[in-house]
Amino acid sequence: MTIEGRYLRNKKTLTDEDQQKLAKSCVAIVGCGGLGGYIAEELARIGVGRLVLIDGDRLEVSNLNRQIMATELNIGQWKVEAARDRLRSVNSEVKVESIKEWFKEEKGPEMFREVDLVFDALDSPATRVELERVCHRLKLPLVFASIAGWFGQIGVSLPGDFSVLRLFGHGERGVESTWGNPAFTPAVLASLSVAEGVKLLAGRMPALRRAWLQVDLLTMEFERFEINNT
């Protein structure tokens, strides 16, 4: 449904030209849980034309504390289908493709065939590194974010950067396995990711290339660190 005035409040943060660029863009969100759900919601609301949602998981009760796509009525549903259903009622102008599979390196070229930008909303450090590798090979910009308890990290990796490898190259699991993920952390980190992603789609410079923002919601400190390719 085309609704006159839908994007009125995007002005003048986004120009008409920016808005048209978003409408013509196709964005992949890898992982449709806490982070991915909010990322998809915001991209649909702001007016990105096509979304490719990738997640091989179904909704469960423990997702209700933080995942915007989870409700008491859709437990057991595929996460990507629950997201598609919700997004249809938020912005039916957005084309949503739901892929009920886990991301794997060898599937990347097929999954990202018409994609302009990728969001890493995964929960496995090893798969994050694989995703960055695929994005570099396909010359796709990547916005990555991760969460654990009160804390999060977010940055941008453009082809040739190895930000994700630097940050996630060691260890199998993060401290989220003991600290969990409360409602507010994915919402904050997803919003920061979308802000960077929208700049990339509009052809502007992202702020967090070769860097990451360390977010601490306990002390409310946001600190930027550089990632040196040496």
Add this chain to the structure above:
Amino acid sequence: MRVTVKLFATFRDGRFKVEEKNLSEDSQVLDVLQLLNILPEEVAICLVNGRDVKEQHVLNDGDTIALFPPVGGG
């Protein structure tokens, strides 16, 4: 020699945010980890004066060490 140690995220739990430490000459990052009861495999990234280093990195007087645990959830 004196170094400044900065801890982030869950590493602050039961420890501190920032502290100065006295170390013997030729100490490595590994010695700082031992002092703080942090295992090398618990560290996702270690910066010394803003540069990414390994745990065998030898420290100098006045260095600032920043230690981050892995934050991997989505």
